[in-house]
Amino acid sequence: MPQLATVRSLQQRITEMQPLRLDERALPTAPELAPLLPEGALRRGCAYAVQGSRSLALALLAAASASGLWCAVIGCSEFGAEAAAGIGIALDRCVLAPDPGDHALGLAGLLSETFSIVVLHPPGKVGPRDAERLSARLREHGSALVVTGDWPRTEGSLHVTGSRWSGLDRGGGMLTARELAVRSRDRRGILHHTVRFERGAIRACGADGTAAGGIGAAGHAVVASLRSPRARESAAS
Amino acid sequence: MPSIERIMMVRVPDWPVHAHRLEAEATAAGAHREGSPAPSGNPAPQPAPQPAPLALVSRHLVIACNEAARTEGVRAGLRVREAQSRCPGLVVHPHDPEVDARRFAPVIAALERLVPGVAPLEPGRCAIRARGPARYYGGEAPAAIAVLEALGGLGLPDSRIGIADGRFAAEQAALAGPHDPGIAAPHPGVRIVAPGASAAFLHPLPVERAADTALAALLHGLGIRTLGALAALPEAAVGQRFGAPGVSAHRRAAGAPTTRGAEIQPRAPARDYAAELPFEPPIDTADRLAFACAGLAERFLDGLLRADLVCTALRVELTDDAGGEHTHIWQHPGRFTAADIVNRIRWQAGAMPRDVERAGAGISAVRIAPARTDRVSAHEPGLWQAGASERVHHHATRAQNRLGHAGIGTVQLTGGRLLADRQRFVPWGTADAAPARSAERQRARVGQRGPWPGAIPAPAPSVVFPHPPPAELIDARGRPVLIDGEDLLTADPAHVRFRNRETLPVHGWSLPWPLRERGWAGAPPRFRLQVQLASGDAWLLLHESGRWFAEGRYD
Numbered sequence: 001m002p003q004l005a006t007v008r009s010l011q012q013r014i015t016e017m018q019p020l021r022l023d024e025r026a027l028p029t030a031p032e033l034a035p036l037l038p039e040g041a042l043r044r045g046c047a048y049a050v051q052g053s054r055s056l057a058l059a060l061l062a063a064a065s066a067s068g069l070w071c072a073v074i075g076c077s078e079f080g081a082e083a084a085a086g087i088g089i090a091l092d093r094c095v096l097a098p099d100p101g102d103h104a105l106g107l108a109g110l111l112s113e114t115f116s117i118v119v120l121h122p123p124g125k126v127g128p129r130d131a132e133r134l135s136a137r138l139r140e141h142g143s144a145l146v147v148t149g150d151w152p153r154t155e156g157s158l159h160v161t162g163s164r165w166s167g168l169d170r171g172g173g174m175l176t177a178r179e180l181a182v183r184s185r186d187r188r189g190i191l192h193h194t195v196r197f198e199r200g201a202i203r204a205c206g207a208d209g210t211a212a213g214g215i216g217a218a219g220h221a222v223v224a225s226l227r228s229p230r231a232r233e234s235a236a237s
Numbered sequence: 238m239p240s241i242e243r244i245m246m247v248r249v250p251d252w253p254v255h256a257h258r259l260e261a262e263a264t265a266a267g268a269h270r271e272g273s274p275a276p277s278g279n280p281a282p283q284p285a286p287q288p289a290p291l292a293l294v295s296r297h298l299v300i301a302c303n304e305a306a307r308t309e310g311v312r313a314g315l316r317v318r319e320a321q322s323r324c325p326g327l328v329v330h331p332h333d334p335e336v337d338a339r340r341f342a343p344v345i346a347a348l349e350r351l352v353p354g355v356a357p358l359e360p361g362r363c364a365i366r367a368r369g370p371a372r373y374y375g376g377e378a379p380a381a382i383a384v385l386e387a388l389g390g391l392g393l394p395d396s397r398i399g400i401a402d403g404r405f406a407a408e409q410a411a412l413a414g415p416h417d418p419g420i421a422a423p424h425p426g427v428r429i430v431a432p433g434a435s436a437a438f439l440h441p442l443p444v445e446r447a448a449d450t451a452l453a454a455l456l457h458g459l460g461i462r463t464l465g466a467l468a469a470l471p472e473a474a475v476g477q478r479f480g481a482p483g484v485s486a487h488r489r490a491a492g493a494p495t496t497r498g499a500e501i502q503p504r505a506p507a508r509d510y511a512a513e514l515p516f517e518p519p520i521d522t523a524d525r526l527a528f529a530c531a532g533l534a535e536r537f538l539d540g541l542l543r544a545d546l547v548c549t550a551l552r553v554e555l556t557d558d559a560g561g562e563h564t565h566i567w568q569h570p571g572r573f574t575a576a577d578i579v580n581r582i583r584w585q586a587g588a589m590p591r592d593v594e595r596a597g598a599g600i601s602a603v604r605i606a607p608a609r610t611d612r613v614s615a616h617e618p619g620l621w622q623a624g625a626s627e628r629v630h631h632h633a634t635r636a637q638n639r640l641g642h643a644g645i646g647t648v649q650l651t652g653g654r655l656l657a658d659r660q661r662f663v664p665w666g667t668a669d670a671a672p673a674r675s676a677e678r679q680r681a682r683v684g685q686r687g688p689w690p691g692a693i694p695a696p697a698p699s700v701v702f703p704h705p706p707p708a709e710l711i712d713a714r715g716r717p718v719l720i721d722g723e724d725l726l727t728a729d730p731a732h733v734r735f736r737n738r739e740t741l742p743v744h745g746w747s748l749p750w751p752l753r754e755r756g757w758a759g760a761p762p763r764f765r766l767q768v769q770l771a772s773g774d775a776w777l778l779l780h781e782s783g784r785w786f787a788e789g790r791y792d
Contacts (some may be wrong), residue, residue, distance in 0.1 A: 085650060091649065113628075236316060
């Protein structure tokens with residue numbers, strides 16, 4: 001028995017140490033969002049697509065912004081600054097280009113030279129050639145791109161399949177918490193997750209069981225990422 | 238005791254009266270011709286006729302009066318009624334401190350041409366370090382007489398000069414009479430206290446000269462009536478009993494140097510750093526203008542740099558061929574480089590109204606002047622910190638070149654009722670967006686945010702419409718839902734429609750809550766309503782005089 005415990009503790013230490021090797025290219029990411037991303041964090045030089053929720057796209061930036069990195073948001077003309085601040089984005093290190101018009105892609109390439117994360121709301125359909133050119137610049141300068149829309153080649157793409165608010169009644173109450181059902185598609189395959197926001201800030205998913213029961217409409221159980229040690233523990237218990 | 242500087246104090250008695258006279262003369266002269274302002278100087282013949290008694294008043298109190306009024310018994314600090322009863326012929330004018338300061342500036346400039354290092358203290362009073370002028374003119378008395386002659390040339394013959402050890406003693410010497418003990422008066426307007434004799438000179442003066450009213454009253458109560466008596470006390474004991482004001486009064490009374498800093502801080506003489514470039518023929522496109530201004534910007538910055546200055550706010554004046562002036566003051570978070578200046582000129586020219594009908598229309602002259610400067614030492618890049626924010630600034634500026642001035646920037650939170658009012662877009666390169674300082678400012682502003690009745694509790698909509706689009710709220714029978722007299726919805730909403738899109742079923746809604754403001758002006762109350770759709774989306778609606786708008790979306 002003690003041998004088994006030793007083996008398990010060693011295994012756990014190995015899993016905890018493993019991501020450290022990849023960390024050079026990892027950007028600070030909220031731990032609540034780690035299961036959504038293939039490496040457990042945003043990686044420098046990669047593009048990510050988020051469809052269906054601007055809050056989720058901004059939540060990906062929050063930890064990096066709070067750690068002192070600069071972010072750029074391109075093409076979001078209806079930017080809610082209070083919501084962004086509530087999610088945890090430092091507004092004085094977040095540069096906005098609300099209406100770049102046709103320059104959006106070129107601007108994303110230019111700003112990716114300095115800004116650690118660039119959020120891009122693509123003006124229309126983006127061809128694979130433009131995307132590849134931008135990806136090359138991302139890789140060269142080591143910044144991450146979060147696209148709120150379609151993108152040809154991504155490291156991970158998140159699609160909001162369902163949303164449920166709580167706190168509001170028929171004629172009373174206030175919006176307080178939100179649960180998003182998110183489908184992620186990356187090299188791990190297609191996975192389903194639940195992301196919770198409470199009073200505008202992202203909140204750790206509690207026990208996965210309650211989250212799974214949460215979105216009945218979506219009809220999917222939560223499949224937590226196997227790389228997350230927490231998910232492993234809860235699965236073991 | 239460290240040696241104390243010799244200070245020359247220049248004092249113009251009744252300065253507000255002089256300033257008022259100069260201002261009146263300038264306006265009278267300006268009535269027929271646009272002449273240069275007052276100090277062009279008409280020296281001797283002016284004071285020949287005996288002037289009428291005159292007093293300048295503010296809030297019913299006499300601030301200053303001339304000699305004629307003083308002989309009738311008028312004093313500063315008197316009520317106007319009392320002064321008028323003492324001197325029925327008194328001419329009363331309102332006192333304007335701004336005129337005092339403005340009219341004193343040419344006097345300081347004239348003194349600066351004569352002696353270096355003039356420290357303006359207040360309108361009518363300035364201090365000069367005496368050592369340099371004394372060596373140049375061969376003694377303190379000749380230097381003082383030279384300064385007095387210069388003032389006489391400006392039409393101020395009754396000025397007084399006091400020279401003593403330290404600023405306070407010099408001030409008291411300038412106030413002293415010619416036969417007071419310890420005073421040498423080589424000229425009717427000059428009072429000199431010999432070096433090292435300042436303490437003896439100050440000894441018999443009343444204690445009010447060095448202490449404020451409350452402290453002086455207290456000292457009188459303790460039997461300390463002269464500066465000598467105060468100076469005789471040990472400084473530590475004074476500090477224990479009266480604190481910092483007591484110590485500074487004690488040091489002044491003892492003729493000792495101030496506890497820290499120099500006795501006086503001379504101002505840097507004003508210089509004109511503006512640079513100008515005329516164009517013949519006028520230039521009509523912003524890009525050509527920017528190209529032509531590259532050399533101008535370099536020249537302008539060179540001139541500033543020679544004075545160890547950098548420009549942090551820039552005034553750009555564009556003159557078009559019809560003579561119209563287009564002026565704008567540009568702020569900068571750091572300091573202007575030549576490329577920054579050229580960009581500002583290009584943006585300003587690009588934003589000018591264009592008259593395409595007229596051939597040859599364009600810019601005929603550009604003038605750039607510093608609106609605010611800073612010492613160059615405050616803008617040296619540090620050894621370790623020349624990192625991210627410099628690069629960010631570089632790239633943001635390049636993006637700005639492509640998109641225009643307001644194309645890229647940061648957002649600040651401000652106070653306000655509507656969501657769109659609560660945030661402010663600050664174009665990049667405006668002083669407010671300075672990354673180092675804005676965090677503190679933002680924190681301060683959060684404190685100022687104050688209660689905004691009707692504000693939305695936490696989560697804030699992540700999509701905020703700058704111009705709220707109209708929306709329709711419909712009940713189950715297809716009739717519009719409005720707000721009744723009791724601030725409630727007239728019916729349960731069943732559907733909502735935004736612009737021309739399809740009708741969406743409503744799943745839940747909050748109580749409408751009012752935004753009441755400016756009720757005294759008859760502004761109709763506005764109402765907010767949170768609506769949750771069956772699809773899971775949530776919106777924030779705004780009701781204003783019978784119509785609904787979508788203020789934000791919880792996306």
